[in-house]
Amino acid sequence: MTDSILSVERVSKSFGRHKVLDEVTFAVRAGSIHALVGENGAGKSTLMNIIGGALPPDAGTVSIEGRPVSFADPSEAIEAGISTVHQEFSLFPNRSVAQNIFGHREPADRFGFIRWRALRERAHEILSDMGVDLDPDALVGHLSVGARQLVEIAKALSLRARILILDEPTSALSDREAQRLFSLLGDLKSRGVGIVYISHRLGEVLQIADEISVLRDGRLAGRTTADASPADLVSLMVGRHIEDITPPRQTSPGREIFAAERVGRAGAFSDVSFRVREREILGFAGLVGSGRSEVARAIFGADGLEAGRVCLDGHALKIASPRQAISHGIGYLTEDRKTLGLFLPMPVRDNIVAASLWKLVSRMGWLRPRAIRAQSAAYVQRLDIRPADDQVETLNLSGGNQQKVLLAKWLSVEPRVLIVDEPTRGVDVAAKAGIHRHLRALADQGAAVILISSDLPEVLGLSDRIAVFRQGRLVTILDATTATQEDVMRYASA
Amino acid sequence: MSSQVPGDPATARVPAPISPAATTPVGRLAPFAAVGRWRALLRTREAALVLLILVVTSALALAEPRFLNASNLLSIGTGMVYELPVAAGMTLVLILGGIDLSVGAILGLTGVVTAMALRSGMAVPLAVLVGFATAGSAGALNGLLVARFGIAPFLVTLGTMSIARGGATVLTSGYFLSGLPASYIAIGRGQLLGIPYPILVVVGLLLVCDVLLKRWKPLHDAFYAGHNPAAAYLSGINVSRLVFGGYVASALFAGLAAVFMTSRLAMGYARFGDMAELRAIAAAVLGGASFSGGTGSILGSTLGVLLLALILNGFVLLRLSVYWQGVVSGLMLIVAVAVDAWRRRRNEAR
Numbered sequence: 001m002t003d004s005i006l007s008v009e010r011v012s013k014s015f016g017r018h019k020v021l022d023e024v025t026f027a028v029r030a031g032s033i034h035a036l037v038g039e040n041g042a043g044k045s046t047l048m049n050i051i052g053g054a055l056p057p058d059a060g061t062v063s064i065e066g067r068p069v070s071f072a073d074p075s076e077a078i079e080a081g082i083s084t085v086h087q088e089f090s091l092f093p094n095r096s097v098a099q100n101i102f103g104h105r106e107p108a109d110r111f112g113f114i115r116w117r118a119l120r121e122r123a124h125e126i127l128s129d130m131g132v133d134l135d136p137d138a139l140v141g142h143l144s145v146g147a148r149q150l151v152e153i154a155k156a157l158s159l160r161a162r163i164l165i166l167d168e169p170t171s172a173l174s175d176r177e178a179q180r181l182f183s184l185l186g187d188l189k190s191r192g193v194g195i196v197y198i199s200h201r202l203g204e205v206l207q208i209a210d211e212i213s214v215l216r217d218g219r220l221a222g223r224t225t226a227d228a229s230p231a232d233l234v235s236l237m238v239g240r241h242i243e244d245i246t247p248p249r250q251t252s253p254g255r256e257i258f259a260a261e262r263v264g265r266a267g268a269f270s271d272v273s274f275r276v277r278e279r280e281i282l283g284f285a286g287l288v289g290s291g292r293s294e295v296a297r298a299i300f301g302a303d304g305l306e307a308g309r310v311c312l313d314g315h316a317l318k319i320a321s322p323r324q325a326i327s328h329g330i331g332y333l334t335e336d337r338k339t340l341g342l343f344l345p346m347p348v349r350d351n352i353v354a355a356s357l358w359k360l361v362s363r364m365g366w367l368r369p370r371a372i373r374a375q376s377a378a379y380v381q382r383l384d385i386r387p388a389d390d391q392v393e394t395l396n397l398s399g400g401n402q403q404k405v406l407l408a409k410w411l412s413v414e415p416r417v418l419i420v421d422e423p424t425r426g427v428d429v430a431a432k433a434g435i436h437r438h439l440r441a442l443a444d445q446g447a448a449v450i451l452i453s454s455d456l457p458e459v460l461g462l463s464d465r466i467a468v469f470r471q472g473r474l475v476t477i478l479d480a481t482t483a484t485q486e487d488v489m490r491y492a493s494a
Numbered sequence: 495m496s497s498q499v500p501g502d503p504a505t506a507r508v509p510a511p512i513s514p515a516a517t518t519p520v521g522r523l524a525p526f527a528a529v530g531r532w533r534a535l536l537r538t539r540e541a542a543l544v545l546l547i548l549v550v551t552s553a554l555a556l557a558e559p560r561f562l563n564a565s566n567l568l569s570i571g572t573g574m575v576y577e578l579p580v581a582a583g584m585t586l587v588l589i590l591g592g593i594d595l596s597v598g599a600i601l602g603l604t605g606v607v608t609a610m611a612l613r614s615g616m617a618v619p620l621a622v623l624v625g626f627a628t629a630g631s632a633g634a635l636n637g638l639l640v641a642r643f644g645i646a647p648f649l650v651t652l653g654t655m656s657i658a659r660g661g662a663t664v665l666t667s668g669y670f671l672s673g674l675p676a677s678y679i680a681i682g683r684g685q686l687l688g689i690p691y692p693i694l695v696v697v698g699l700l701l702v703c704d705v706l707l708k709r710w711k712p713l714h715d716a717f718y719a720g721h722n723p724a725a726a727y728l729s730g731i732n733v734s735r736l737v738f739g740g741y742v743a744s745a746l747f748a749g750l751a752a753v754f755m756t757s758r759l760a761m762g763y764a765r766f767g768d769m770a771e772l773r774a775i776a777a778a779v780l781g782g783a784s785f786s787g788g789t790g791s792i793l794g795s796t797l798g799v800l801l802l803a804l805i806l807n808g809f810v811l812l813r814l815s816v817y818w819q820g821v822v823s824g825l826m827l828i829v830a831v832a833v834d835a836w837r838r839r840r841n842e843a844r
Contacts, residue, residue, distance in 0.1 A: 322730050343788070344721075350718075355729040
């Protein structure tokens with residue numbers, strides 16, 4: 001193709017005996033968005049690393065505008081006009097927006113002193129060109145995740161990128177921020193930039209991509225356009241049809257287990273009331289920053305509750321620490337598994353029992369190794385954690401399996417009330433379906449589940465009722481069987 | 495070494511109860527699990543240290559026959575008695591993700607305070623209690639500032655180090671405090687079945703600490719708290735209480751060393767325990783503790799202390815100046831830390 005700005009032809013790559021990419025071919029036209037989808041481990045990151053110059057291919061060629069290129073390192077790829085925005089940002093939180101955009105390419109005078117005004121002006125130029133209202137002097141550490149993403153993209157643009165690779169750009173964005181990103185991408189498209197867009201979120205892929213390539217087990221499983229259906233994409237990704245992604249909901253919730261009555265915390269949320277019943281999943285929907293996680297942290301005892309009260313089984317309860325919450329049978333699966341959830345350098349077994357160890361000790365506090373081993377093995381099997389060896393350090397597991405370990409840690413507590421915060425963020429379709437099944441199974445056994453999620457189809461599909469939050473208040477509670485995405489968004493944004 | 499051998503810090507530090515058979519994934523696949531278990535044991539940090547200690551011991555014995563004299567061995571043992579409790583406390587603090595630079599100074603201050611109490615005519619048990627109260631309050635100050643106010647432990651303990659050492663010097667004007675009662679001196683010099691009391695006490699203490707850390711939940715939680723304090727807190731672990739307790743224990747252990755040292759040497763002196771923190775950190779890191787927290791063992795640190803003591807003893811036997819002690823300890827610390835950094839980088843690389 002002559003109009004391809006980037007083309008990858010029959011690229012293969014192996015790590016040891018493991019073939020990660022097998023003769024993958026795809027091309028991106030200038031001024032178009034080419035989405036790359038696939039399960040975790042399908043080879044997307046490896047392909048991205050090869051294009052971005054971080055890895056050499058074993059075989060095959062990468063060409064820019066028809067000319068084959070080979071990069072010794074990422075800086076050569078950047079030189080050639082390829083910029084990558086990684087899932088985990090590479091920004092300096094203690095530096096200003098302008099400094100981050102230019103990195104070490106700050107304009108300097110002939111003595112090496114930085115020309116601050118020029119730096120600020122050029123940063124402002126790039127940002128306003130993007131239609132973004134960001135203060136070049138603001139510290140990146142003070143910005144929201146969405147704004148940081150924009151800084152990353154501004155950085156890529158300052159490098160005059162002709163090819164932009166985005167890896168899971170919306171995984172930490174609110175819906176509004178994601179929409180802003182999409183319109184920016186549309187803008188870049190019209191200027192002739194070729195965009196490679198990697199995402200787990202099929203809805204947004206279908207919304208913005210011109211072409212979609214599906215990778216499965218290192219091979220190109222198929223190529224399609226934006227008029228494909230999500231079900232088609234899923235079956236291409238997993239190689240089989242996943243008929244019903246969300247398990248059937250329970251029709252008869254039992255009696256009320258947990259209630260929050262007019263709870264509040266200054267600056268975070270106020271006057272929030274809700275009840276959850278046995279066998280029920282209550283969804284918490286809302287934009288990022290609407291107070292959902294803050295409510296969860298407060299009722300779990302991680303942050304203080306300043307107003308209102310919580311009741312368990314109809315009795316008012318004072319919860320001053322996570323320790324107390326857990327002893328009452330309340331669990332909280334946190335959203336950021338790396339920093340708040342798991343002990344990554346520790347083996348899987350230690351992670352699985354981390355919150356339930358107090359149940360696996362003698363009266364004097366001595367650990368019971370056999371009970372610990374059995375508990376861990378049971379959950380490895382039940383959640384199909386791979387590898388099925390609980391002595392492996394958790395950091396060696398894939399994202400989806402790490403998330404399963406985190407779920408196992410909380411299921412092991414045998415909670416009566418489990419709050420899960422973005423339980424499937426960044427995990428592949430199959431692992432996601434598995435996590436949904438286990439959450440529903442937990443509810444079916446009589447527990448109450450509170451599901452915080454920014455993934456609307458997930459909240460709608462898995463919840464029985466949906467509490468919608470806006471700016472620290474619970475605005476309404478919808479019946480999930482009749483509510484639509486539009487309903488939720490209307491209440492969430494307004 | 496392949497990347498997942500149990501000699502790895504992460505696996506080696508996993509306490510026995512959770513992984514009595516610290517088998518590798520490879521060991522798992524081996525048809526004879528027991529073989530894998532033995533191999534795993536041989537690849538631990540502790541096994542590597544034992545091997546190193548054997549090598550150093552043989553070299554010393556060959557180079558200088560006097561090394562094996564009972565009196566020399568006993569002098570190594572009595573020298574270690576002051577280092578071991580300090581290293582044990584340091585191990586706990588390092589596991590919790592902190593560091594305690596003040597232990598050497600607390601040792602000095604505790605010795606001075608105890609000696610002053612004794613010289614004022616206080617009964618021996620009471621004077622020892624006063625000493626421990628001094629050490630304990632210094633530790634509580636560290637713990638409070640780190641756990642409650644979240645100040646960096648390096649800075650907090652650097653400050654208390656200066657305060658304690660300075661305070662001890664002010665109290666004594668730099669003089670030795672001798673003339674301690676015989677019943678006090680008997681603590682350090684007395685023997686049971688030919689073994690000095692301090693050795694018995696310290697060995698008992700180390701055993702208890704080792705077992706508690708590995709098998710007793712309230713202390714075992716330290717590994718979780720050290721690896722990821724935020725996640726540990728959200729898993730129901732009282733992280734700040736553990737951290738506070740860690741600094742108090744570390745200071746009390748330094749106080750114990752002070753009692754043994756002042757009673758054996760029959761005097762208090764403000765410079766006792768000089769650079770003890772450095773030797774304790776070196777020993778603990780040699781023994782598998784890491785500055786990133788979550789790893790370390792009492793057994794490993796004990797072996798680290800032994801290795802350091804043997805090397806320093808070699809210097810004495812080979813008639814090199816004892817002033818080399820600081821140089822050697824510093825070198826060992828840097829080597830241990832470099833190995834730690836290398837291990838961590840390799841772990842991150844995969």
